[in-house]
Amino acid sequence: MTRLTPDLIENVPDDKIDLDSILVRSTGKSMKALSAEAAGLDEDVDFSKYTAAVIPITSGMGVIGGFSRSVDSILKRLGVDSHVTESTDVLGFSEAISAGVDMVFMADDSMFIAYNVREKKYITNFYGTALGYAVVLKNAADGVDDKDVLVIGAGQVGSRAAIILQDMGASVTITDKIKEKASKLGERIGARVMDDVEGALASHRFVLNAAPAIFPGRLIMDGAVISTPGVPHYFDEEAWAKAKAIIHDPLEIGVATMAACCMAFSIKKEGESR
Numbered sequence: 001m002t003r004l005t006p007d008l009i010e011n012v013p014d015d016k017i018d019l020d021s022i023l024v025r026s027t028g029k030s031m032k033a034l035s036a037e038a039a040g041l042d043e044d045v046d047f048s049k050y051t052a053a054v055i056p057i058t059s060g061m062g063v064i065g066g067f068s069r070s071v072d073s074i075l076k077r078l079g080v081d082s083h084v085t086e087s088t089d090v091l092g093f094s095e096a097i098s099a100g101v102d103m104v105f106m107a108d109d110s111m112f113i114a115y116n117v118r119e120k121k122y123i124t125n126f127y128g129t130a131l132g133y134a135v136v137l138k139n140a141a142d143g144v145d146d147k148d149v150l151v152i153g154a155g156q157v158g159s160r161a162a163i164i165l166q167d168m169g170a171s172v173t174i175t176d177k178i179k180e181k182a183s184k185l186g187e188r189i190g191a192r193v194m195d196d197v198e199g200a201l202a203s204h205r206f207v208l209n210a211a212p213a214i215f216p217g218r219l220i221m222d223g224a225v226i227s228t229p230g231v232p233h234y235f236d237e238e239a240w241a242k243a244k245a246i247i248h249d250p251l252e253i254g255v256a257t258m259a260a261c262c263m264a265f266s267i268k269k270e271g272e273s274r
């Protein structure tokens with residue numbers, strides 16, 4: 001799993017890349033609409049009555065400068081009443097729980113979760129990132145039903161994205177520079193496998209790239225739609241000239257989808273009780 005660094009997320013708190021403009025241009029929808037769609041909620045769902053606490057976690061390699069502040073800013077942009085706790089770790093958790101928040105966000109070196117306190121359920125960033133980027137691809141590609149979609153990277157995000165895309169009706173091909181990872185996943189979910197990563201990319205128009213890989217533009221198909229959570233992220237100008245859309249951000253789509261899915265545990269329950 002790729003560990004973020006402060007430079008990769010320094011533009012997140014103030015949304016310097018203006019992600020909504022990129023998303024509206026390439027998918028026709030805002031971050032909020034996409035995260036609501038991912039969570040099976042109405043586009044006009046009101047997240048403002050939900051509260052969240054983001055807890056800095058110092059274990060292992062320690063806190064990442066700007067990480068908690070970035071997560072908090074993403075939640076605020078969704079309309080969630082969010083804050084970063086004064087304290088870190090367990091004291092921070094006790095602070096959040098006694099404040100009576102609906103959701104807790106926290107990440108150590110191995111796992112990043114959104115925990116719904118009321119429903120006692122959580123969403124991982126692996127799932128949120130996989131689902132969020134699959135929904136982005138589906139909208140940017142104007143549907144993936146019966147379309148050939150390449151998933152690059154059979155890791156925590158790629159393997160979940162492959163299953164989600166199959167459930168959306170896509171015909172998924174898996175490729176990974178570690179061939180055994182790709183073939184094991186392909187066997188497990190009944191997806192095609194291509195050992196040659198570059199050949200696979202060069203022969204697919206619809207791509208979800210969940211690998212921290214840099215691909216030269218000569219491999220990108222004309223009109224390609226590339227949904228790419230992979231970090232680090234870089235496409236040369238030939239790739240940008242040929243692709244119809246390349247959608248990436250270091251944290252936002254994954255966190256917004258985690259949050260919407262985490263609140264959906266409560267919202268759908270409210271729906272039941274109505």
Ligand code: 2YG
Pocket residue numbers: 001002003004005055056057058059062063064065067068107108109110112125129229250251254
């Ligand atoms: O609280 C903190 O600041 C740190 N304990 C956070 C550590 C996060 C480590 N994980 C990562 O950097 C990424 N796997 C996070 C998710 C990337 C976006 N998909």
